[in-house]
Amino acid sequence: MADYLLSVKADEDLTAIYHFSYERFGEAKADAYLIALEECFQHLSENPALGRSIGMIRKNYFRYEHISHSIFYVWKKADILIIRVLHNSMDAKRHV
Numbered sequence: 001m002a003d004y005l006l007s008v009k010a011d012e013d014l015t016a017i018y019h020f021s022y023e024r025f026g027e028a029k030a031d032a033y034l035i036a037l038e039e040c041f042q043h044l045s046e047n048p049a050l051g052r053s054i055g056m057i058r059k060n061y062f063r064y065e066h067i068s069h070s071i072f073y074v075w076k077k078a079d080i081l082i083i084r085v086l087h088n089s090m091d092a093k094r095h096v
Helices: 008-025 027-046
Strands: 003-006 061-066 069-075 079-087
Touching: 003 008, 003 027, 008 027, 008 079, 027 061, 027 069, 027 079
Parallel strands: 003 079
Antiparallel strands: 061 069, 069 079
């Protein structure tokens, strides 16, 4: 079974997403959104070709959109490394 790893920045992104969601939408929705992101990470690790290449921004990086966020990752042999999880309104070139 494939797996995923989180970069330090991706872990920080998830913390920020959770805090924002908690403040804006409440604990239940924040928990549900975080779980949905984690399920998406697992799905991507099992199907890494679902993302699209963003080689024009960073070589060997992929992007996958999930609801309001984009997941940026690198496809390794047996797993994926989640680099960042950014809101769709953020400039990927600047933050990835």
